[in-house]
Amino acid sequence: MKQIVIATKNKGKANEFKSFFSKENIEALSLLDLNFELPDVEETGQTFEENAALKAEEICHLLKKPVLSDDSGLVIDALNGRPGIYSARYAGEEKDDKANVQKVLEEMENVPENQRTARFVCVLAIARPGENTIFKKGFCEGKIATSATGEYGFGYDPIFIPDGYSRTMAELQPDEKNRISHRKNAIDQLEEWIHSM
Numbered sequence: 001m002k003q004i005v006i007a008t009k010n011k012g013k014a015n016e017f018k019s020f021f022s023k024e025n026i027e028a029l030s031l032l033d034l035n036f037e038l039p040d041v042e043e044t045g046q047t048f049e050e051n052a053a054l055k056a057e058e059i060c061h062l063l064k065k066p067v068l069s070d071d072s073g074l075v076i077d078a079l080n081g082r083p084g085i086y087s088a089r090y091a092g093e094e095k096d097d098k099a100n101v102q103k104v105l106e107e108m109e110n111v112p113e114n115q116r117t118a119r120f121v122c123v124l125a126i127a128r129p130g131e132n133t134i135f136k137k138g139f140c141e142g143k144i145a146t147s148a149t150g151e152y153g154f155g156y157d158p159i160f161i162p163d164g165y166s167r168t169m170a171e172l173q174p175d176e177k178n179r180i181s182h183r184k185n186a187i188d189q190l191e192e193w194i195h196s197m
């Protein structure tokens, strides 16, 4: 079976990539699956694209083969786009999903229903030895709930209600999330590259 390395240490993301790529008969291996001591890539960029490139290019350089990365986050209009590229470390360096969700709920406490609009953003980067990095970007529009509900998914899923739904992303079955998510929308744009693998 063909394989692709995903430069992520996020188990939630890794599982979604495994599901997407298995439909193409490709095995997605995350950094959690590889028996190398790979470094934590510092996300020092100012955009999703810069951070995605940093992750894919550093791991590609070490492994000398094509590497896909995902830099993603939640962009909330009432918070001027925060947490944005800082989504993973919004409540501190420990990357605590529950603390991040709590911080957003508190900041959104007095924001009325019609001003709770937000979107998930996903930028995928594919780095290949000796070639230019490819980027694809996907979005999922929705609004921020007033409390956290649901057990599926990861990250901010318990407080994100996708447009057209009355439940949070964490209340949707994984297959349903994977039909409508920002990550799915970005992956769909990779079709041509996937078929050229």
Ligand SMILES: O=c1nc[nH]c2c1ncn2[C@H]1C[C@H](O)[C@@H](COP(=O)(O)OP(=O)(O)OP(=O)(O)O)O1
Pocket: 007, 008, 009, 010, 013, 043, 070, 071, 072, 073, 074, 087, 088, 089, 100, 120, 153, 154, 155, 156, 157, 181, 183
């Ligand atoms: O589908 C999603 N559902 C809920 N939350 C999500 C989603 N997609 C991204 N997010 C949140 C999680 C994290 O707070 C941040 C990503 O940060 P980001 O740096 O891209 O990922 P990460 O540090 O967890 O793993 P890694 O860099 O190893 O891929 O946005």
Ligand SMILES: [Mg+2]
Pocket: 043, 088
């Ligand atoms: Mg990260």
